[in-house]
Amino acid sequence: MARKISKPASDLANVHDQQLHRGNGGELHQFAGDGYDVLTTAQGGPVDDDQNTLRVGARGPVIIEDFHFREKIFHFDHERIPERVVHARGYGAHGYFETYESFAHYTKADFLQRAGEKTPAFVRFSTVAGSKGSFDLARDVRGFAVKIYTNEGNWDLVGNNIPVFFIQDAIKFPDIIHAVKPEPDRAFPQAQSAHDNFWDFISLTPESMHMIMWVMSDRAIPRSFRFMEGFGVHTFRLVNAKEESTFVKFHWKPKLGLQSVVWNEAVKINGADPDFHRRDLWQAIQSGNFPEWELGVQLFDEDFADSFDFDVLDPTKIIPEETLPVQPIGRLVLDRMPDNFFAETEQVAFMTQNVPPGIGFSNDPLLQGRNFSYLDTQLKRLGSTNFTHLPINAPKCPFHHFQQDGHMAMSNPSGRVNYQPNSWGEGPRESPDSGYRHFPSEEAGQKVRLRPESFADHYSQARQFFISQTPPEQRHIAMALTFELSKVETPAIRERMVSHLLNIDETLANKVATALGISEMPKAADAAVQPRQDLEPSPALSIIENGPNRFEGRKLGMLVTDGSEAALVQAVASAIKDAKGVVEYIAPKVGGVTLSDGKFLAARQMIDGGPSVLYDSVALLPGTDFVPDLLKVATVRDFVADAFAHCKFIGYAAAARPLFEKAGVAELDEGTIELSNSETVDAFVGVLGKLRVWAREPATKLR
Ligand code: HDD
Structure with a gap:
């Protein structure tokens, strides 16, 4: 079918002639007449020649009349959109969420009412610090963002593969992110926390210590997206049809078990295959081995919250699974890669504030701040308030509202009515019965800029995480801290970090100090809460304890x-x-x-x-x-x-x-x-x- 127009190389005159007319080096060209669609401009006009600009004579200047060239270059020049300010590098896939049993006792969310119900979903995994083109195996938190297209609007559970966070208040988010990103004067290091700014900030921020234990553990170098857990991190609320509220923490558990690589491997994988995690997900899904996670919940009430050792609103704390078991309520299966990376994975807009009726928020100050940030960032990134018109972001249930116009408005209602109340008998109306009702929790107090005292214990759970690890995992944490701090050029920062480690585990602090060549041990950092609580180890926190025990x-x-x-x-x-x-x-x-x-x-x-x-x-x-x-x-x-x-x-x-x-x-x-x-x-x-x-x-x- 394909017609070859290249001429024999020995026929120099012909080759020259062909290059003049077609500008190719002798490669194959196929034309619409061969059964292909006609190449057109974006306006739909047929294109006769896509190899040569329009010019005055074969060797003369290019002329501005060449609208095809002008349009092609114009569009190319504008192909890029701003990358996400965090989580820029990511990879997504489509799938579905399947509800195990009716969960009506706890929530009125419609998609959780019926056993076996399947709801479409899209997931984007990511690294936090690196740019879009960075390598997959950075030592970093992994984003685990899930969009479930429920019949009452999209639910976005925008989580990470680590159940706690660096900071307790969203007002510190720009600071932690500035500190971890490449330093502004030199623009390096890329996708790495191993530098002075990051550890300077961390060593001055004791609330980060629990998270630091996690990010220095093997959790931060997963073998595959398929083998890592996901967490909603914050305490959320479930509300049932009787308007009763239950607190909840969300967990994603991979069916194939947990697995990480070792650091020396990560460094080498980044050279051998910077797309290691992408390729892994692509290959698994394309070969029909669909990755799967269970959605689990930890459910609790006000009484539990009041009696728990830590504040359930503090996003730097977990509730150990041994204290409050994780109950599976459904499964997420990823079974289809996007047709187009840009249209779907790049343009997907996750927002913590996307919740259906029956799922709500707690007063976690990090979550409250996030609910502001995610809407804001989509406008910057996607360029229009109409980003919800993009197929990947649009709800899959019917939707009707009076928001209109703006850049690139693509789904535009017809008719006269674009407001309400109206007397035309047309257009949507609010529904007190089925509409989203914010949970009417009692709130009172003075306006203050104050961190609660119940957020002040920064070391007890950091230690609990450390002592819950197996000896190899503890060794890896010590090695990771040593590696990272060895890249810090300012000795005072290294010592300040060791002074925090002394509050977590003395052996760990000694190991790191020795490995760094710190001859005089600093004194332990001042701790707001003393003494540290001696918590029991939680085996659920170890990757090795929760390995797959199979090669699948x-x-x-x-x-x-x-x-x-x-x-x-x-x-x-x-x-x-x-x-x-x-x-x-x-x-x-x-x-x-x-x-x-x-x-x-x-x-x-x-x-x-x-x-x-x-x-x-x-x-x-x-x-x-x-x-x-x-x-x-x-x-x-x-x-x-x-x-x-x-x-x-x-x-x-x-x-x-x-x-x-x-x-x-x-x-x-x-x-x-x-x-x-x-x-x-x-x-x-x-x-x-x-x-x-x-x-x-x-x-x-x-x-
Ligand atoms: Fe965030 C993206 C997860 C705190 C502000 N965040 C983003 C993504 C994930 C998370 C997975 C990528 C979504 C995607 O794939 O498109 N973020 C978290 C978690 C947090 C967290 C688990 C703490 C528990 N984030 C956080 C705070 C703020 C933000 C405190 C701001 C106050 N996050 C953003 C953002 C991003 C984002 C700037 C960048 C791109 C985007 O939202 O869509 O708005």
Whole structure:
């Protein structure tokens, strides 16, 4: 069907002629006559030539009459919109929310009344600090913003993968964000908190300490969006048909369990695949492995709130799950990628104030401030009050209002009536019965700028988080703090941070101080509330305690060459498939390899492009004759050395043993498993659900 207009390269005169007329270097061109749509201008006018501007003679000046060129460049020049001031880098997907059972006892929200009801949803995951083009594996909070298109308007639960926040009052938001973003005089570092401004602000803001424990933990370097929790953070309200109110905290729990990477891996993934998280979500959804989360609620009343150790309005505090269990009420499934990233993921506008009847707010001062900020920012970003006309933002239920005109108004009512009351018998009317009613809580007091005393304990829950972690996770927190503070150039800031750590955990403070080379321990920071409460550990706070115990949804990288043992390759591949994992083949050439049985195996990556950091586990199954060649290659050495240092399970064929030696792995351990037959393959794949051999880690680190 396609018509080739390029001429043989040897026919120089013809090529020249063609370049004059079509300006192409000899590449293929297809025309509308070949069955394609006619290319038009934005006005719908057909275009005859999209390769050359209109000019006076072949070598003369371009003329302004060229309306097609003018329109094309005009539009291109205006393609960008401002990126989000925070959470600029994000990735979204469509799906649905399914209600498990009627939740009418607690809320009148219509979409939660009937078991099995499915409501369309859109989710955008994000990092906070980096620009739109930054890398995915920054050490950062992840945004977890969910829009549920209910039949009573959109509900936006604009959460994070961490259940607490840095600050208690929205008035401090510009400060914390300025501090973490690139410093204004030098415009670096990008997408990193490891710099003086951030730690200066934090070390002067004790209320951040609980959040700091979370962001220095593995939570801030998730392996995949699919393997992280989400939290609504604030206390919200549910209101039922009898106008009874219950407080609620929202949780999203991933079906595939929690998983993070290690920091050295994160740094290398950012180089090898800056789109690691995007690609992961894309590949999962495109291959039909739809990620899923349960929506859980912690429900409580005023009495609980009054008796709880902390103020439920304080967004720097959690209610431990062991104190108040999380009850699942529905599930969220992501099953479709957007057709167009800009139209949907970039233009989606989340707003905390989008709530249907039956869901309301508490007086959390951070939430109240957010309810102002999110509407405001959409105008800046999307350029018009009519951003709700964009399909991704428009409700999917009927809507009728008298808001009109403005830039780019796209859904415009017809008729005379654009106000009410009116006597024309037309147009929508308010509904006292079904309309949104704000919960009539009793409020009284003086106008003051005052933080409640009940918000003043900044260290007890920070400690609780720390002592709830397993030893490897505690080690990672110490290493993360050390790394971040090692990038801080001002010694006084480093010491000020250590003085806070002393109030959280002395061993942690000592470790970090020693690792930073602080010779004289500072004194502990003054704490507003003393003594710190000694809270019980909460196992629900550990990622490792809540790991998947299965390899489902994870990826094994298999290193193969010509001559790889076909039976072994197939045995590993089929065992991984049975475990609902994915195998990616890495070969000397991306063209693939010929296995020992003469069969061809296509590769996904060549060795230089597929480092082991991209995989949850690796198998080294090279053909014996190829091993001497592999030993010469630095990236093969890194492949093995990194997989070992990052505590991954490594399956290997006997022929691969010299690769360990070359990678500096002197002693193999229980996480390196020789594969020779189906039993050893089953044993290997059987342990992969543990994901890491943490016992190996201390030996791979500087003490
Ligand atoms: Fe925010 C975006 C989450 C506090 C002001 N925020 C934004 C997004 C998420 C969060 C996930 C990205 C939404 C998307 O994908 O488009 N923000 C949070 C959480 C917070 C929080 C969990 C604390 C519990 N935010 C917060 C405060 C303010 C803002 C205190 C301002 C007073 N946030 C914004 C914003 C953004 C935003 C400036 C930028 C882009 C946007 O809203 O649409 O309005």
